[in-house]
Amino acid sequence: MASKPRTLYEKIWDDHVVERREDGTCLVYIDRHLVHEVTSPQAFEALRLAGRKVRRPDLTLAVPDHNVPTTARRGPDGARLPVEDPQSAAQLAALERNAPDFGIRYIDAVAAEQGIVHVVGPEQGFSLPGSTIVCGDSHTAAHGGIGALAFGIGTSEVEHVLATQTLLLSPSKTMEVRVEGTLGPGVTPKDLILHIIGHIGTAGGTGHVIEYRGRVFEEMSVEGRLTVCNMSIEGGARAGIIAPDETTFAYLKGRPMAPAGEEWDRAVAYWRTLATDPDARFDKSVTIEASAIEPTVSWGTSPEDVVPIGGRVPDPDSFADAAKREAARRSLEYMGLEVGQAMTDIPVENVFIGSCTNSRIEDLREAAAVLDGKAKADGVKWAIVVPGSGLVKRQAEAEGLDHIFMSAGFEWREPGCSACLGMNPDKVPSGERCASTSNRNFVGRQGPGARTHLLSPAMAAAAAITGKLTDVRDL
Ligand SMILES: CC(C)[C@H](C(=O)O)[C@@H](O)C(=O)O
Ligand code: SF4
Numbered sequence: 001m002a003s004k005p006r007t008l009y010e011k012i013w014d015d016h017v018v019e020r021r022e023d024g025t026c027l028v029y030i031d032r033h034l035v036h037e038v039t040s041p042q043a044f045e046a047l048r049l050a051g052r053k054v055r056r057p058d059l060t061l062a063v064p065d066h067n068v069p070t071t072a073r074r075g076p077d078g079a080r081l082p083v084e085d086p087q088s089a090a091q092l093a094a095l096e097r098n099a100p101d102f103g104i105r106y107i108d109a110v111a112a113e114q115g116i117v118h119v120v121g122p123e124q125g126f127s128l129p130g131s132t133i134v135c136g137d138s139h140t141a142a143h144g145g146i147g148a149l150a151f152g153i154g155t156s157e158v159e160h161v162l163a164t165q166t167l168l169l170s171p172s173k174t175m176e177v178r179v180e181g182t183l184g185p186g187v188t189p190k191d192l193i194l195h196i197i198g199h200i201g202t203a204g205g206t207g208h209v210i211e212y213r214g215r216v217f218e219e220m221s222v223e224g225r226l227t228v229c230n231m232s233i234e235g236g237a238r239a240g241i242i243a244p245d246e247t248t249f250a251y252l253k254g255r256p257m258a259p260a261g262e263e264w265d266r267a268v269a270y271w272r273t274l275a276t277d278p279d280a281r282f283d284k285s286v287t288i289e290a291s292a293i294e295p296t297v298s299w300g301t302s303p304e305d306v307v308p309i310g311g312r313v314p315d316p317d318s319f320a321d322a323a324k325r326e327a328a329r330r331s332l333e334y335m336g337l338e339v340g341q342a343m344t345d346i347p348v349e350n351v352f353i354g355s356c357t358n359s360r361i362e363d364l365r366e367a368a369a370v371l372d373g374k375a376k377a378d379g380v381k382w383a384i385v386v387p388g389s390g391l392v393k394r395q396a397e398a399e400g401l402d403h404i405f406m407s408a409g410f411e412w413r414e415p416g417c418s419a420c421l422g423m424n425p426d427k428v429p430s431g432e433r434c435a436s437t438s439n440r441n442f443v444g445r446q447g448p449g450a451r452t453h454l455l456s457p458a459m460a461a462a463a464a465i466t467g468k469l470t471d472v473r474d475l
């Protein structure tokens with residue numbers, strides 16, 4: 001008898017279940033564990049107190065990213081510069097000590113390979129298709145872009161994975177987001193995922209793993225897929241995933257931590273079996289028409305608060321749901337916006353190109369292409385580009401992108417989470433707006449009182465040039 005058709009998620013899940021409990025929860029094997037400085041100190045401390053070791057240090061990779069300053073990390077004499085904020089310094093120092101103490105792989109803050117964990121994992125070939133990947137970080141969903149089942153975990157789970165290389169989990173429901181047709185010019189993977197979240201809402205994926213399907217994703221680069229999957233969590237999903245294919249294999253081949261030789265061939269043969277079976281069923285399915293999507297920007301304080309750039313700030317009364325009406329009213333007040341205001345009339349004083357959503361080489365190329373030969377508007381006081389990793393930075397410099405950015409009036413920084421969240425010196429001043437390629441526009445996210453507008457790298461570049469939110473297709 002033929003076996004039951006399964007989805008990509010179900011295949012990966014089944015291949016990793018170590019033990020099924022009577023209540024339905026499963027002990028699941030974890031292939032890769034990424035660790036950063038914010039959510040790991042207590043986990044390591046707990047292991048230390050219990051006298052336990054890390055079960056598989058070779059499957060664990062630690063990188064500092066959230067707290068690192070993005071200005072020079074070494075002084076003129078080559079000595080490492082201290083991190084001023086005491087809490088940040090303590091977290092960074094803890095990781096620096098815990099990694100050698102527990103024998104895990106560590107990329108330190110001044111290494112060429114340092115960067116945001118979610119950029120570093122795929123870039124190093126540490127994150128692989130068909131694997132289970134966890135990190136004490138909600139945007140671990142990004143790694144689904146290479147066909148992994150990847151999700152964020154809490155600090156107590158970090159401890160559990162460090163100690164046992166397993167996790168106790170309940171199976172997720174499956175959801176398909178199918179995108180038909182092709183994206184128009186100037187419409188990027190970021191616009192697509194913002195549009196999808198606007199469509200399904202921040203609770204649309206709750207309890208589900210989303211598989212993104214359709215030609216748009218088949219034709220998309222791995223960088224674009226990472227951007228899309230990254231924001232699955234903003235749609236409430238446990239994870240997002242895209243079937244690994246030739247594009248994925250070409251991206252991973254030869255990466256430092258990827259399998260090589262015969263092992264590579266065996267791995268690819270296995271990865272090819274993972275695609276969702278033709279008759280597999282999803283618990284939930286949403287279809288979106290790609291050609292209807294325009295460059296998309298956020299107006300509120302939730303990632304679902306989006307409109308096409310040609311749109312207007314919505315009237316809170318236009319929402320059917322009472323809670324949503326109230327949230328929209330509060331959002332407009334925080335954001336300092338008027339009902340009916342054209343999105344293209346919103347001035348911005350800050351532009352941030354970076355974060356694990358949009359700091360890979362393609363993102364920087366996309367922004368640089370818009371900025372080439374142009375300069376930021378006078379009203380834009382602060383514009384920074386923060387590459388997702390040292391290797392992205394080096395590649396961009398080899399292509400001369402740093403010159404384009406700096407000639408346009410941008411600062412060219414060292415890799416890290418930076419202004420994506422106010423945990424390091426890069427903050428947006430209170431009451432000011434930021435056109436930001438990051439993934440969250442929550443109240444205070446980029447600093448107390450900061451007003452975030454989420455958009456694509458090309459749209460961030462366009463906003464820098466005109467000093468207001470702008471349709472990149474009009475430049
Ligand atoms: C600090 C960290 C735990 C947090 C997360 O889990 O996502 C951060 O990366 C974020 O983007 O808000
Ligand atoms: S770049 Fe932003 S979203 Fe990504 S891990 Fe860092 S803080 Fe979180």
